[in-house]
Every structure is written in C-alpha cells, then in structure tokens.
Amino acid sequence: MEETVTCLFVCSAACGFCTHAKCLGLITRKCAAIKVCDNPTYLMSVCCERGLSSQSYRCAECRTKIGFQRGLPEARQCDYNGDYYCDMCHWNDTAVIPARVLHNWDFEPRKVCRASKQFLRLLFPRPVLHIQQINPMLFSYVEELNDTKRLREEIIIMKRYFLSCKAALDSKLLLQLQPRQHFVETSDMYSMKDLVDVATDVLLPELAKIHASIAQHIKTDCQVCQLKGYICELCDLREVLFPFDSIALVCPQCSTVLHRHCYMQSGRHCPNCERLSRSTS
Structure with missing residues (x-):
C-alpha cells in the first residue's frame, strides 16, 4: 500500500500554529508570538456588549458574514477583546481574562477566539502586569x-x-x-x-x-x-535588626533601621537624621 504523506507547516515562533503547507496562503491571522513580541501588554478593559453592526456583521478576523439567523455562521463573542467571530475563528475555547482578574479578582474562564487564546497562552508566564499602577x-x-x-x-x-x-x-x-x-x-x-x-x-x-x-x-x-544588622538607637534593647524584619522600619531619609514602634512613639524621629542635620548646619 502506498504511504500517504501530509505536508504540514508548524510555526517556529513558539505560537505552535499548525497548518497544511498548501493552506499557508489562506492564513489571515497575525502570528500570536509576533504580537507578544511587538506589544506584550494585556487589554485592561472588561469586555462589554456591543452590536454586530459595529463590525458590519462580519467576522473580526476572516471577514466572513456572521449573524444569529439561519444560514449564517454563528456569531461568537470573544470575552477578551469584545469582538465577534465566526465558528471557524472562534472554537468556544476558554481562558482566564486578565482584566477581570485585575479589576474583580475573577478567575472564571470565559470563551475567547482562537487568536486571543494563543495570545493569552503565550503571555501567561510573562511578568507584564504592574498591579500598583493598574x-x-x-x-x-x-x-x-x-x-x-x-x-x-x-x-x-x-x-x-x-x-x-x-x-x-x-x-x-x-x-x-x-x-x-x-x-x-x-x-x-x-x-x-x-x-x-x-x-x-x-x-x-x-x-x-x-x-x-x-x-x-x-x-x-x-x-x-x-554583622550587617542594626541596633535601634531609640531604645535600650540590644536586639539585632534587619531591614526585612516585620518589627523593623527603615528611615525613608537615611535608611537607618529602627524598631517600628520606637519610631512611631518618638514622633517619627530619627537620631541619625538629626546628627546629619547638625553636621551640615
């Protein structure tokens, strides 16, 4: 029996996209790995409902006509970016949505399109979230x-x-x-x-x-x-303190380490800052 060999193309840019070599010319989606390299940031707005008319009733990726009537490919919304896709570009995959996590601490997986699924998977281990700013x-x-x-x-x-x-x-x-x-x-x-x-x-x-x-x-x-520990200058205790101790406080001006409670009881007074002030006056 003659063996049939199917030629496949597998993206080497880490996204793992796989297709027949003969189908390469039909691909319209930008490689998820390239998107991650070009702009490694998440959308930080929670997906909102919007009508198909905003996309002229076409798939956001392949531009196929979509809708909710018989005879048309089903319109499926991606919970990551809010766009609608046909059933060829949106397979009802699910993923945790970063915006919902950062704003609501909500980790429930929601349906996303294929492109979003690949993008979120590749960005998942990357430290790109500055929570203090978001x-x-x-x-x-x-x-x-x-x-x-x-x-x-x-x-x-x-x-x-x-x-x-x-x-x-x-x-x-x-x-x-x-x-x-x-x-x-x-x-x-x-x-x-x-x-x-x-x-x-x-x-x-x-x-x-x-x-x-x-x-x-x-x-x-x-x-x-x-030997690189500190002794609090505001009390008589000879306890060695380190900047990472929970009972310690680092002076924001000179970085001297003191007992937190001593610093507060002294009215936020730092002996070292006082000495430095006298020496420069």
Missing part, C-alpha cells in the same frame, strides 16, 4: 496578594546581603526563585501565572518557604551577614 486597591482587597507583595519586597532587600556574601552566592539559595526570575529583579511586576497561583494557594506557601530559608542564612547561619 489597580493598587487589589492589595487591600486580597490578603494573600498583599502577603505575596510583602515577601517579594523583603526578598529584594535580602538580595543586597547575598550579593556581598560569598557563602550566600555559593549556596545558590536565590536559584530557588529561578522559575520566577522576575521575583529576584523587582517586587512590582506580576505574570498572570503568578496571580493564578496566588488564587489557588500555590504561590504564597512556596514563597514563604524560600523567604524563610534566605532569612535563616542572613540572621542565623552566616556570621558575615549577621
């Missing part, structure tokens, strides 16, 4: 997200100790965050994967464990790092 109130509303933010900020502070400690670099503790490399670089940016992992109670326990192991190195295991 919806800072979300940290007050979602306790787990706020705890994640605090741990990330403290890990960034801990990183300064590691960069000047050979034993810390040799221990490669920061490599525990390699799957989320952006956590070592900044405390502000999040990926959709991060937010899904927060909502499913995956990220916070993982991050707390890493935070604890790094803190143990600095405060207990390493004498070099221990």
Whole structure:
C-alpha cells in the first residue's frame, strides 16, 4: 500500500500554529508570538456588549458574514477583546481574562477566539502586569496578594546581603526563585501565572518557604551577614535588626533601621537624621 504523506507547516515562533503547507496562503491571522513580541501588554478593559453592526456583521478576523439567523455562521463573542467571530475563528475555547482578574479578582474562564487564546497562552508566564499602577486597591482587597507583595519586597532587600556574601552566592539559595526570575529583579511586576497561583494557594506557601530559608542564612547561619544588622538607637534593647524584619522600619531619609514602634512613639524621629542635620548646619 502506498504511504500517504501530509505536508504540514508548524510555526517556529513558539505560537505552535499548525497548518497544511498548501493552506499557508489562506492564513489571515497575525502570528500570536509576533504580537507578544511587538506589544506584550494585556487589554485592561472588561469586555462589554456591543452590536454586530459595529463590525458590519462580519467576522473580526476572516471577514466572513456572521449573524444569529439561519444560514449564517454563528456569531461568537470573544470575552477578551469584545469582538465577534465566526465558528471557524472562534472554537468556544476558554481562558482566564486578565482584566477581570485585575479589576474583580475573577478567575472564571470565559470563551475567547482562537487568536486571543494563543495570545493569552503565550503571555501567561510573562511578568507584564504592574498591579500598583493598574489597580493598587487589589492589595487591600486580597490578603494573600498583599502577603505575596510583602515577601517579594523583603526578598529584594535580602538580595543586597547575598550579593556581598560569598557563602550566600555559593549556596545558590536565590536559584530557588529561578522559575520566577522576575521575583529576584523587582517586587512590582506580576505574570498572570503568578496571580493564578496566588488564587489557588500555590504561590504564597512556596514563597514563604524560600523567604524563610534566605532569612535563616542572613540572621542565623552566616556570621558575615549577621554583622550587617542594626541596633535601634531609640531604645535600650540590644536586639539585632534587619531591614526585612516585620518589627523593623527603615528611615525613608537615611535608611537607618529602627524598631517600628520606637519610631512611631518618638514622633517619627530619627537620631541619625538629626546628627546629619547638625553636621551640615
């Protein structure tokens, strides 16, 4: 029996689009991987209802006539961008919508067109969401997200100790965050994967464990790092403080570390700032 070979074209740009080689000329959709590279940002407005007349009753992608009457391809709305598509361009796939997550903490999957599905899948692990700029109130509303933010900020502070400690670099503790490399670089940016992992109670326990192991190195295991601690100048306690301790506060002017409660009781008075002020006057 003669073997039949079907020639396929698979996009090498990471989007995974697959088609017959002979059908390449029929493709009208822009490669999702190229869209991600050109503009790696999400639409941040929640999809709203609008009529088919806004698209002249045609599919937003292939321009086929669509509608809700017999004889016409079914018009299907994409919950990501709000456009309507034919059943060839919209297969009723579902995805978590970033705008609904950022504005409503809503992770219910909703129907999206094929192009949106591919785009959202490729952008899913990328840290492109600056929550503080988009919806800072979300940290007050979602306790787990706020705890994640605090741990990330403290890990960034801990990183300064590691960069000047050979034993810390040799221990490669920061490599525990390699799957989320952006956590070592900044405390502000999040990926959709991060937010899904927060909502499913995956990220916070993982991050707390890493935070604890790094803190143990600095405060207990390493004498070099221990010597870089601070003593509060506002009280008689000889307790060694570190900038990432929950009971500590870093002076916003000179970066001196003090007990949080001592600083507040003193009327936000910093002894080091006072000395600096006297020396320059």
